[in-house]
Amino acid sequence: MKEELIIAGFGGQGVLSTGKILAYSGVMQDYEVSWLPSYGPEMRGGTANVTVIISDKRISSPTLQKFDTAILLNQQSMDKFESQVKPGGVLIYDTNGITRHPERTDIKIYTIDAAEEAAKRGNSRIFNTLILGGYLKVRPIVTLENVFKGLKKSLPERAWKSLPMNEEAIRIGMDIIKEVR
Amino acid sequence: MKKEVRLMKGNEVLAEAAIRCGADAYFGYPITPQSEVMETLMELQPWETTGMVVLQAESEVAAINMVYGAASTGKRVLTSSSSPGVSLMSEGFSYLAGAELPCVVINVTRGGPGLGTIQPSQSDYFQATKGGAHGDFHLITLAPSSVQEMHDFVFDAFELAFKYRNPVMILSDGVIGQMMEKVVLADQRPRRTEAEVIAAEKDWALTGKTADREEHVITSLELDPYAQERFNEKLIAKYNKVRENEVRYETYKTEDADYIIVAFGSAARICTMTVDMAREAGYKVGLIRPITLFPFPTKAIAEMAAKGAKGFLSAELNHGQMVEDVRLAVNGKAPVEHYGRSGGAVFSPDEVYNALLTKIIKK
Numbered sequence: 001m002k003e004e005l006i007i008a009g010f011g012g013q014g015v016l017s018t019g020k021i022l023a024y025s026g027v028m029q030d031y032e033v034s035w036l037p038s039y040g041p042e043m044r045g046g047t048a049n050v051t052v053i054i055s056d057k058r059i060s061s062p063t064l065q066k067f068d069t070a071i072l073l074n075q076q077s078m079d080k081f082e083s084q085v086k087p088g089g090v091l092i093y094d095t096n097g098i099t100r101h102p103e104r105t106d107i108k109i110y111t112i113d114a115a116e117e118a119a120k121r122g123n124s125r126i127f128n129t130l131i132l133g134g135y136l137k138v139r140p141i142v143t144l145e146n147v148f149k150g151l152k153k154s155l156p157e158r159a160w161k162s163l164p165m166n167e168e169a170i171r172i173g174m175d176i177i178k179e180v181r
Numbered sequence: 182m183k184k185e186v187r188l189m190k191g192n193e194v195l196a197e198a199a200i201r202c203g204a205d206a207y208f209g210y211p212i213t214p215q216s217e218v219m220e221t222l223m224e225l226q227p228w229e230t231t232g233m234v235v236l237q238a239e240s241e242v243a244a245i246n247m248v249y250g251a252a253s254t255g256k257r258v259l260t261s262s263s264s265p266g267v268s269l270m271s272e273g274f275s276y277l278a279g280a281e282l283p284c285v286v287i288n289v290t291r292g293g294p295g296l297g298t299i300q301p302s303q304s305d306y307f308q309a310t311k312g313g314a315h316g317d318f319h320l321i322t323l324a325p326s327s328v329q330e331m332h333d334f335v336f337d338a339f340e341l342a343f344k345y346r347n348p349v350m351i352l353s354d355g356v357i358g359q360m361m362e363k364v365v366l367a368d369q370r371p372r373r374t375e376a377e378v379i380a381a382e383k384d385w386a387l388t389g390k391t392a393d394r395e396e397h398v399i400t401s402l403e404l405d406p407y408a409q410e411r412f413n414e415k416l417i418a419k420y421n422k423v424r425e426n427e428v429r430y431e432t433y434k435t436e437d438a439d440y441i442i443v444a445f446g447s448a449a450r451i452c453t454m455t456v457d458m459a460r461e462a463g464y465k466v467g468l469i470r471p472i473t474l475f476p477f478p479t480k481a482i483a484e485m486a487a488k489g490a491k492g493f494l495s496a497e498l499n500h501g502q503m504v505e506d507v508r509l510a511v512n513g514k515a516p517v518e519h520y521g522r523s524g525g526a527v528f529s530p531d532e533v534y535n536a537l538l539t540k541i542i543k544k
Contacts, residue, residue, distance in 0.1 A: 020361065024188050027363055033188065035361035060453035062360050065529045153188070 001031070001056045003141050004064050008049035008081055009073025014128030017154065018071075019050035021132060025142040025150030026054035034062040047076050054141060069139055071131060075099060090138055092177070094131070109180040110138055117176055125162070126169035133173020144170070184365045191331040191357045194364050195261060195287055196221035198335035199233075203370040204285075205256035206234035208247040210266060213299040214355040215289035218261045231372050241266040245273030245286075252282040253399040255378040255386030257339055261287035263355075264305050265296055267313075274348055275314035278416070279401025281385070283342035285335065286320070287351045289358035292525035300525025301355030303446060306502035309352045310475040317413050319420050320350040321427065322474040324445040328362035336367065341427065345419055346385070352474060354498065356447035356527065420476075429472035430481055434460065438467030440541055441485055442533070443507050444496045445471050452496050454530035455537065464542060474503070482510035492541035493517045496533050498526075516541065 005022070009015045016037050026033040036051045051067075053059050069090040072078045075098055085091050087106045095101075096115035114130035129151075136147060148167055152160065189197070195218050199207055209219045219237060227233035234251075238244035244260050251258040262270060267288045277284055290305045292298035309322045321341050323334045331353060338349040373381070379388045390396050403409040434456055435441060444452040449470040459466035469485070471478050482493070492515050495504035504519035511517050520536035522528040 020188070023361060027186060027188050033361075033363060035188070036356065037359060059362075059450075060457070061451040061530055062356060062362075062447070063451060063527050063529070065531065 001054070001141065003052075003054045003069065003139065004067050005052045005054075005069045005071070006049055006064075006067045006081055006084070007052070007071040007073070008047060008077035011046060011048040013048075013073050014131075015048045015073065016050050018128040018132050019052045020154045021129075021147070021151050022135075022142075023052050023054070023150075024154040025147040028146040028149040028153070029142045031056055031142075032059050034059045036062045047074065049077065049081075069135070071135055073131070078102065092131075092135055092138065105181070108138075110134070110177050111180055112173065112177045114173065114176070117172065123165070126165060126172075129166040129169035130173035130176070133170035133175075134177030135173075136170065137174040137177050186363050186365055188361050189328060189364050190217055190359060190361050191325075191328045191353065192217035192289065192359070193221045194328050194332045194366075195335060195351075195358075196225065197366055198332045199259055200225060200227040200231060201367050201369050202336045202339055203231065203257060203372045204233055204259055204339070205372055206236070206247075206251050206258045207260065208236050208238050208244040208251070208258070209260050209262065210238050210241045210244050212241075212263045212266045214291055214301070214358050215261050215263045215287070217358070218287065218289075231369070233372065241269035242273070245270035245277075248284050248286075249273060249277055249280070249282060252277065252284045253280070253387045255382035255388055257283075257343075257373070259285035259287065259335075259339075261289065263289050263291045263299075264293050264302070265291075267305065267308070271308070271314040273314075274320060275312070275316045275318060276401050277348045278312075278318035278320070279316060280399050281346040281416075282348070282399065283339075283346050284348050285338040285342055285351065286348055287353065290352065290354040292523065298525035299355070301357075301359075301447060301498065301527055302523060302525055303352075303354055303448060303498035304500075304502070304523060305352065306474065306497065306499060309350050310477070310506070313350075318347075318416060319423075319475050320348050321345065321423055321476075322350045322352050323429075324352045324472060324474050325357055326446050326449045326470060328357065328360065328364050331357060332364055332366065341423075345423060347419070347423075352446065354447050355525075356450075424476040427473060428476045428478050428480070430478040431470045431472060432481075433468040433470070435467030435469060435485065437465055438485075439465040439491045440467070440537065441482075441490050441493045442466065442468045442496055442537065443471070443482065443493055443503065444468065445474060445503065447527070448496055448498050451528060451530055452533055455496075455533040458530060458534050459537060464537075466537065471503075477506045477510070479506070479510040482507060483512065486511040486514040490515055492544075494533075494537050494541050495519045496528070496536070497521045498528070499523050516544070
């Protein structure tokens with residue numbers, strides 16, 4: 001098992017923390033993991049991305065040029081990373097704010113209207129866990145039980161009161177993800 | 182009992198390891214991409230638990246001189262910075278080596294020269310391995326390539342620093358500093374008591390002169406050139422001992438290799454993938470990863486050349502620094518080429534593979 005994933009979007013969308021929850025879920029399932037963020041000027045309000053690798057073997061390079069899965073949450077990320085999905089790989093995106101939709105036909109494409117769902121529920125904070133749920137529906141690489149454990153591990157204790165809300169969001173995300181092609 | 186596995190950033194782990202290995206003090210000044218070291222220390226507040234001092238100095242120059250002062254008393258002290266900050270500290274390295282003081286310095290390297298970029302680089306290899314400041318001296322330099330090694334090497338660095346009474350550098354970079362991986366943390370070791378410091382460092386440390394011992398003088402100043410020369414010869418003898426006893430490296434698929442990639446730190450991780458790509462294509466390629474950069478694994482590389490390796494590629498995130506040490510080791514027995522990216526750009530396994538093909542295998 002080896003999953004090479006990139007999550008990219010605006011700083012503040014929870015890109016890095018989504019990656020961290022997923023990486024910690026991998027740890028809970030005894031996998032090897034690496035989490036490598038983009039950092040620097042782009043984090044201060046611009047685009048942010050994180051490369052997460054989850055594998056049953058020792059991870060060699062933590063930096064990658066091609067990905068099994070890309071979760072793309074703004075237009076800049078779509079423009080930059082659509083071409084970096086491996087043939088046969090998966091691209092997941094939120095249609096909110098996307099003006100140029102993905103064009104590739106050699107990969108599987110899914111949409112998840114997480115921004116809309118979060119707004120509908122009046123809770124923008126669940127945006128990233130909705131996305132995570134959608135991803136796990138398509139790529140069930142870790143058990144939901146371990147994801148919930150990973151979620152708890154990646155949050156400081158003062159934030160544990162938000163666990164039920166986020167667990168529910170993961171389940172909702174699994175329901176609202178849609179296959180495009 | 183099974184130890185807890187945690188997911189942590191390399192920089193955070195440096196801070197945890199410093200506390201857990203029983204360090205007495207950290208002095209530093211923030212700079213990207215290593216600011217999490219002091220941030221984590223401030224969050225963990227070790228002064229409340231082990232009694233370790235954590236102090237943000239007014240500058241890197243102040244920080245390294247605080248290290249000098251505290252190290253003079255036999256305490257276990259460290260500092261961390263990134264490239265431009267390390268340059269500011271470098272005068273201190275020379276004084277520390279000249280006064281034979283043990284300490285640990287961490288460089289989470291970024292792109293240079295000058296203020297450069299804040300992205301990962303390995304362009305401080307020369308500085309880290311050739312002394313890094315004036316005078317005949319070396320830092321002992323360890324290059325971690327994983328978050329676990331960031332942890333382990335803090336312990337190893339203090340061991341070496343006290344064994345040889347010399348500054349030890351952990352040369353990391355923005356990839357290893359910023360990435361998160363699984364890590365198993367060591368149990369907390371107690372800080373040494375005053376009595377233990379006095380007993381262990383009785384020959385040199387400034388622990389308060391008593392009637393029953395000679396005075397200790399910590400200095401790097403000598404007015405007699407012949408005395409200075411004798412001292413320098415003593416230092417060089419020490420470095421030769423380090424060269425003899427402390428070389429560390431790791432090899433990957435080198436047993437039958439025709440071609441050898443030499444890479445350290447994060448670059449070595451990337452090149453492991455290159456080796457696998459090359460093997461899949463039918464080329465017998467292996468990797469040697471120097472773990473100590475000074476002392477350099479000269480002998481191991483020389484033996485590979487003597488055994489008939491047909492070419493070496495030094496793959497570095499710079500424009501050709503370690504390659505000079507590889508050339509010295511290979512000593513003309515096989516072609517040695519360099520491939521690198523710099524300024525914060527990080528090469529991909531494919532790029533190294535293409536360089537290997539064009540510069541070494543198909544040449």
